[in-house]
Amino acid sequence: MSTVRVRFAPSPTGMLHIGSARSALFNWLYARHTGGTFVLRIEDTDKARNTPEAMAAIFSGMKWLGLNWDEGAQPDGSSQGDYGPYFQSQRSDIYKAYGDKLLASGKAYQEPDGAVRFKMPKTPGVVKDLICGEITFERTMEPDPTIFRKDGTPVFHFVNVVDDLEMKITHVIRGEDHLSNTHKHIAMFEALGEQAPHYAHIPLILNPGGSKMSKREEGAALSQYIEQGYLSAAVRNYLCLLGWSPKDNREVLKIEEVIEKFDLPQINRSNARFDINKLYWMNGEYWRDLDKEAYYAFAKQHLKEHGIDLTGLDESYLTGVLDIIREKIKLGRDLPDWLNPFLKEDFVYDAKAVEKSLKSEGGTQRLQELIEIYQKQEVWTAAELEKSLAGLALSKGAKPALYVHPYRVGVAGCGVGPSLYHMLEVMGKERVLSRLERTKNLLASASI
């Protein structure tokens, strides 16, 4: 039975930052790797930012990434576990008690205005970090940090220490931005007569420009990836690779395997830039691997969330279309554009494609020939349709491509798309012929 206890302690800021998500992930991985306990604590001492929406962003992000916790704050506002409550806003008495203890022992003192300061030892502070190694901080000049404001509310560094102590946290895994403050935390543990937990400071995720990713920045919020239709397993896999590697040149890894191999000492010490290109590639890997039913469910859900109405649509037609467009895309956000030509009979035409394929020399003529042979087409399968078109081209002494392109434009309005014959098969004879007629008429009346 493992005694490891780790925690993720976000504050509700209105979003789950990609860097926070990665901290949550590494804590979770370590807990699962060691068979320990993963605790979720909400640091909601800032009342102004403490909105229901901000709270929801944390819970939904954790859920989306599949990071379950064994103990801690719950979405309904309750706390589950032996060391609750897990919302800092509900722990004032505990902080007060620890503050009094420090005051009584002379390790803290009160300012004339009522604020309480922690008396920082002037001896060097040593931090033994599981990732960064042993670091010594000289602190002869170190000011005494405030632990209670003049209004009596406790300050972050102090509540953080008290909670980690109270919740019996054994390993604190957090961003490197906290490294320089860690010696203060350790000093507070010692002043309280307790041993500090083990610390592991993970490198930061920087924006492509190489500086800290600010909250407002494009790509900083996990929710953006959810909305754009990334697959959670792909995002999670990508995040695992920022600062950690299995060391064997593989990158697409099952989470179970990451859990097995993950450990603190092998985490990198240097910051990593977020590379959207690589995430996009990674998503493609998972996109191809998704089983059919999961893909349909994902696609329908994503389309629904983006206001694409699928009601009344024939189920087999929809799945047929989803099947053939799948290999063309690797992200949910691309779904609507590829799907639309199949959905609307009054689809729009791509001007360039019309110009190139239909208005070129003999274009309308070939369109007419296509209509004629497909009117006679009996077996409506991709293979047979291909045969007919190839036969037609051969009889005219032309390359099939010369017919394929006008055909695609005539039936869907665009120059690119899935395999033409499969498109035709899925659309069915009736729809195909009526679309070709429409194109012919629009062309004749010079409307396109």
Next chain:
RNA sequence: GACCCUAUCGUCUAGAGGCCUAGGACACGUCCCUUUCACGGAUGCGACACGGGUUCAAAUCCCGUUAGGGUCACCA
């Protein structure tokens, strides 16, 4: 400014003294496959920040320089 951390292809990384004329992945270029676009296959471009040591031998150890990042709140 002080203190702390970091430093391998554009990016993510492998590399813990000889296996390194530095490996993989993304991106990019070329070619092949192909009705388009993707996918896939092949191939190319491309890095040990700099300067000193230590050593028979350094990307790997030490020191300095430079560069980047972080922390110095009665924010979290």
